[in-house]
Amino acid sequence: MAVLNVNGKSLEANADARTPLLWVLRDTLGLTGTKYGCGIAQCGACTVLIDGVATRSCQVPLNSVGRKKITTIEGLAQDSKLTKIQQAWLELDVPQCGYCQSGMIMAATALLAAKPQPTDADIDAAMTNICRCGTYKQVREAIHAAAKA
Amino acid sequence: MTIQTSLGRRSFLVKTAAVVGGLSLGFRIPADDDAAEAAEIKEINAWVVIHPDDKVVIRIARSEMGQGTLTGLAQLVAEELECDWSKVTTEFPTPGENLKRKRVWGEMGTGGSRGIRTSHQYVREGGAAAREMLIAAAAAEWKVPASECTAANSVVTHTASGRKLGYGQLAMAAAKLDPPNAVKLKDPKDWKLIGKPLKRLDTLDKLTGKQVYGIDMRLPGMLIATIKACPVHGGKLKSFDAAKVEKMPGVKKVVPVDGNAVAVVADTYWNAHTALAALPVEWDAGKLGQVQQDDVTAMLKEGLDANEAFIGNKAGDAKATIAGAAKKVEATYKFPWQAHACMEPMNATALYTPEKCEVWCGTQNGEAALAAAAEAAELPVSKCEAYKLILGGGFGRRGRADYVRQAVLIAKQMPGTPVKMIWSREEDMTQDSYHPTTMCKMTAGLDAENKLVGLHVRISGQSILAALSPQSLENGMDSRVFQGFMPGGPEAAYGYTVPNLLIDHAMRNPHVTPGFWRGVNTNQNAIYMECFMDEVAEAAGQDPLDFRLKMLKPKYAAVLKATADKAGYGKKLPDGHFHGLAQIMGYGSYVAGIAEISVSNDGVLKVHKITAGTDPGYGVNPWLIDRQVAGSFVYGLSASLYGEITIKDGAVEQTNFDSYNVMRMDEMPEVETVLVPSGGFWGGVGEPTIAVAAPAVLNGIYKATGKRIRELPLMNHDLRKGA
Ligand code: FES
Numbered sequence: 001m002a003v004l005n006v007n008g009k010s011l012e013a014n015a016d017a018r019t020p021l022l023w024v025l026r027d028t029l030g031l032t033g034t035k036y037g038c039g040i041a042q043c044g045a046c047t048v049l050i051d052g053v054a055t056r057s058c059q060v061p062l063n064s065v066g067r068k069k070i071t072t073i074e075g076l077a078q079d080s081k082l083t084k085i086q087q088a089w090l091e092l093d094v095p096q097c098g099y100c101q102s103g104m105i106m107a108a109t110a111l112l113a114a115k116p117q118p119t120d121a122d123i124d125a126a127m128t129n130i131c132r133c134g135t136y137k138q139v140r141e142a143i144h145a146a147a148k149a
Numbered sequence: 150m151t152i153q154t155s156l157g158r159r160s161f162l163v164k165t166a167a168v169v170g171g172l173s174l175g176f177r178i179p180a181d182d183d184a185a186e187a188a189e190i191k192e193i194n195a196w197v198v199i200h201p202d203d204k205v206v207i208r209i210a211r212s213e214m215g216q217g218t219l220t221g222l223a224q225l226v227a228e229e230l231e232c233d234w235s236k237v238t239t240e241f242p243t244p245g246e247n248l249k250r251k252r253v254w255g256e257m258g259t260g261g262s263r264g265i266r267t268s269h270q271y272v273r274e275g276g277a278a279a280r281e282m283l284i285a286a287a288a289a290e291w292k293v294p295a296s297e298c299t300a301a302n303s304v305v306t307h308t309a310s311g312r313k314l315g316y317g318q319l320a321m322a323a324a325k326l327d328p329p330n331a332v333k334l335k336d337p338k339d340w341k342l343i344g345k346p347l348k349r350l351d352t353l354d355k356l357t358g359k360q361v362y363g364i365d366m367r368l369p370g371m372l373i374a375t376i377k378a379c380p381v382h383g384g385k386l387k388s389f390d391a392a393k394v395e396k397m398p399g400v401k402k403v404v405p406v407d408g409n410a411v412a413v414v415a416d417t418y419w420n421a422h423t424a425l426a427a428l429p430v431e432w433d434a435g436k437l438g439q440v441q442q443d444d445v446t447a448m449l450k451e452g453l454d455a456n457e458a459f460i461g462n463k464a465g466d467a468k469a470t471i472a473g474a475a476k477k478v479e480a481t482y483k484f485p486w487q488a489h490a491c492m493e494p495m496n497a498t499a500l501y502t503p504e505k506c507e508v509w510c511g512t513q514n515g516e517a518a519l520a521a522a523a524e525a526a527e528l529p530v531s532k533c534e535a536y537k538l539i540l541g542g543g544f545g546r547r548g549r550a551d552y553v554r555q556a557v558l559i560a561k562q563m564p565g566t567p568v569k570m571i572w573s574r575e576e577d578m579t580q581d582s583y584h585p586t587t588m589c590k591m592t593a594g595l596d597a598e599n600k601l602v603g604l605h606v607r608i609s610g611q612s613i614l615a616a617l618s619p620q621s622l623e624n625g626m627d628s629r630v631f632q633g634f635m636p637g638g639p640e641a642a643y644g645y646t647v648p649n650l651l652i653d654h655a656m657r658n659p660h661v662t663p664g665f666w667r668g669v670n671t672n673q674n675a676i677y678m679e680c681f682m683d684e685v686a687e688a689a690g691q692d693p694l695d696f697r698l699k700m701l702k703p704k705y706a707a708v709l710k711a712t713a714d715k716a717g718y719g720k721k722l723p724d725g726h727f728h729g730l731a732q733i734m735g736y737g738s739y740v741a742g743i744a745e746i747s748v749s750n751d752g753v754l755k756v757h758k759i760t761a762g763t764d765p766g767y768g769v770n771p772w773l774i775d776r777q778v779a780g781s782f783v784y785g786l787s788a789s790l791y792g793e794i795t796i797k798d799g800a801v802e803q804t805n806f807d808s809y810n811v812m813r814m815d816e817m818p819e820v821e822t823v824l825v826p827s828g829g830f831w832g833g834v835g836e837p838t839i840a841v842a843a844p845a846v847l848n849g850i851y852k853a854t855g856k857r858i859r860e861l862p863l864m865n866h867d868l869r870k871g872a
C-alpha cells in the first residue's frame with residue numbers, strides 16, 4: 001500500500017508497485033481527469049505535475065513517486081476558482097473534444113511557472129502534446145493570454 | 150455536479166461526488182425522490198424543457214465530438230424559441246427513448262457533416278412550436294388573443310398592457326397545450342443567434358477534469374477489460390492459454406470474443422493490460438497472413454487500366470476526345486491507408502443480464518450502438534439501452550459500433566457485472582477502419598487553343614460501403630467513391646465544366662477494413678483533381694487560378710476567387726514563399742484553400758499559412774466554424790505529412806504515435822477562414838475544408854521545387870532541389 005500526496009491530500013493507493021501513476025490515478029483513485037492517449041510518452045494526455053514538473057504519468061511507476069507532490073487537473077481550481085490558465089482557456093473556448101486538454105493545461109501550467117512570459121518558440125518547445133482536433137492555434141493564444149493576465 | 154445522460158424519470162443520472170480518495174462517479178437509478186422534481190420540470194415538446202427557474206434545456210439528438218454541433222443545434226432551437234441564451238443547457242436523449250417515441254428526434258447519426266444541415270428545419274420548428282405554446286399559455290392566463298403577445302428573451306409580453314410572464318412561470322401550462330399545427334420560421338435576416346460567434350456550451354468541464362468521456366465511466370462493482378483481435382483483419386482466434394495468466398494480479402477472467410479476439414477482464418486497466426500482453430495466443434489468419442503491401446499496390450495498379458469500371462460521371466466521349474487531342478497530359482496518383490487515431494481510444498461499458506443490456510459509450514451513431522448492443526446481447530432492442538457520452542474525438546471512427554459489440558460480448562460472459570472495455574492505443578491503431586486506399590490515373594486532352602476538352606479520371610481501389618454497408622451499394626457501385634465528382638446534386642457535385650468527361654471506379658478491395666475518415670473520399674479526390682488541374686494548366690501555359698476560373702461553375706468560382714483575393718494570390722510573397730491552391734465541393738459546401746509554403750535548401754517544408762474559403766450557405770456560428778476549419782487542416786495535414794498505414798504479413802505495421810506520427814504545435818500554420826455564406830442552402834462545416842489543404846500544399850511544393858508529389862505521405866519524399 002502506497003501513500004501518495006495528490007492535490008494536497010494524502011491518499012492510499014493499493015496497486016502493484018510497477019503500475020504507472022496514470023492508471024493509479026484513474027482506476028485506483030478515481031481521478032479520471034488525467035487521460036490515457038498512448039502509454040508510451042508520445043501524446044502528453046496523461047501529463048501531471050510532480051513537484052511542479054510536467055511529467056507524463058504513463059511513464060512513472062507507482063513505486064518511484066514516494067511523497068513527491070502530485071498535481072492533477074482536478075487539483076488546479078481551488079474552491080471552483082479557475083487558475084488564470086484555465087480562465088484563459090475558458091475565455092478563448094480552447095477545447096474541441098477536450099480529451100487532450102487536461103494534459104495541455106498541465107503542460108502550460110508548468111511552462112508559465114518556469115517562464116512567465118514565454119515566446120512562441122518556448123511554447124513550441126514545451127507544448128509537444130498531441131491534439132487530434134487541432135486546437136494548437138487556440139492553445140498558443142490562451143498561453144499568451146494567461147501570461148498577460 | 151449532475152450529468153444527465155438521458156431523459157426524465159426513466160433515466161440514469163451520473164453523479165459525481167467527492168469521496169475520500171478523490172472524486173468518484175457513483176450511479177443511481179432515479180426513483181421516487183426524482184418524481185417530485187420531475188413533476189415541476191416540464192417538457193414543452195421533445196426539444197425543449199423549461200424549469201421553474203427559467204433554465205432552458207435543449208435536447209440534442211446528434212453526438213458531440215468536439216465539432217461544436219451541440220452548441221450550433223442549441224442556437225437553432227433557441228433562435229426560434231426566443232429564450233435567454235444565458236439560461237440554455239443541453240442534454241442528449243437516448244437512442245432507446247428515441248425509438249420508444251417513434252423517433253421524435255429524427256436521426257441521431259452524426260457523420261458526413263450532417264448534424265446541422267439535415268436537421269436545421271425540424272429543430273427550428275421544435276423551438277418555434279414551443280415558443281407558440283408558451284405564448285398561448287400566457288394569452289390564456291391573461292385572456293387575450295395570442296396575436297397580441299410577443300416573446301423575447303424568455304419572457305412573453307402582452308404588448309398593449311405591458312404585462313409580462315417568464316418562461317419558467319408558463320412552462321407548466323404550456324406543456325399541457327396541444328402543439329400548433331404549423332409554425333412559421335423566421336426570415337434569416339431577423340436571426341439574432343444564428344450566425345453569431347457564440348461561445349460553446351460545453352467548455353467548462355473540459356478544463357477541470359470533470360467531463361466524463363466513455364473511458365472515464367465508472368459503475369459500482371465495475372471491472373475493466375482490454376482486448377486483442379487478430380492482427381490480420383478477417384483472421385480468426387485459434388487458441389489461447391488462459392491458465393498462464395489467470396493467477397496474475399487482479400485478473401478475473403479471460404474470454405474469447407466473436408471468434409476473432411480475446412479479452413482479459415481484471416480489476417484495473419493496468420492489470421488487464423499486463424495479463425493480456427503475457428497471454429499466449431494463436432491466430433489463424435489463413436492466406437490473408439501472407440498479403441504484403443506490394444500485393445495491395447499491384448492490385449490497385451491493375452485496376453487503373455481494367456476494362457470494367459463503375460461510371461460515376463460522364464459527358465460526351467472522353468476517351469475518343471483525348472485520343473484525338475492536340476495535347477495529352479497523363480499522371481498517376483496514389484493515396485495510402487490512414488488511421489483515425491482519435492485521442493480517446495475506442496471503449497465502451499456494458500452491463501448485461503439475461504433480461505436487459507445497457508451500454509455507455511462515446512458514439513457517432515447512438516442508434517447503431519443500441520442495435521449492436523441488442524444484437525450482441527441477443528435481446529430485443531426494447532430491452533436494451535445505449536447512453537451516449539461525450540466523445541474524445543470521432544472523425545468517422547465512432548460511427549462504427551464494432552467496439553460496442555465487443556464490450557457486450559465480454560459483459561455477456563459476466564452477467565450482472567458492469568465491464569468497461571478499453572482498447573489500448575496499439576489495438577486502436579491496428580484495428581481501425583482506415584481511410585481507404587486508392588490510386589488514380591488522370592488523362593486529359595487539350596485542343597489547339599489549350600482548352601481542356603477531354604478528361605478521364607480512373608479511380609482504382611477500396612470501397613467503404615462494400616466493407617461496412619454492402620446494402621448501400623447500387624448494383625455493386627459505391628457512389629460515394631465519387632464525392633466531389635458527382636454529376637450534380639446538393640452534396641458533392643463536380644465543379645468544372647469539361648465537355649467530354651469520364652470518371653469511373655474499378656473497385657479493388659484489399660482485406661484491410663476501410664472506414665469513413667473525416668472528409669472521406671473528398672480527401673484523395675481533391676488531390677487527384679486539383680493537383681492534376683495544376684499539371685494541365687501548366688501544359689496549357691496558364692496560371693492555375695485563371696485556368697480554373699474559366700471552367701468552374703459560379704459558386705465554386707466565387708469561393709475560389711474570394712479566397713485567392715484574401716490570400717493575395719498573384720501578389721508578391723516573401724522570398725522563397727509560394728502559393729498553391731485547390732477547391733472542391735463536399736458535404737453541401739463549396740470550399741477553397743490557398744497554401745503559402747516554403748521549402749528550405751535542405752528540403753524542409755514549412756506551411757506558413759492556409760487561407761480557407763467556405764460557402765456553407767448559412768454559417769450558424771463563425772467562432773466554431775473557424776475552429777473546425779483550422780482543426781480540419783491539422784487532421785488533414787497530419788495525414789499528408791505523416792499518415793501512412795502499411796501492412797506486412799497481412800497485419801498493420803504501425804502501432805502507436807511513434808510509428809504513426811501526427812502534427813504538433815510547432816508545425817501549425819496560420820489559418821485564416823474566409824466565410825462567404827451565400828444563403829439559400831445548408832452545407833456542412835466539419836469536413837469540407839479538410840480536402841483542400843493537401844492539394845494546395847502539394848501545388849505550392851511544385852512551384853517551390855519543381856517536384857510533382859503524386860503519392861502521400863510527404864515524409865517519404867526528398868524535397869531538396871535536384872534530389
Ligand atoms: S498516455 Fe502518457 S504520453 Fe500519451
Ligand code: FES
Binds near residue numbers: 101
Ligand atoms: S481537443 Fe480533441 S484532441 Fe485536443
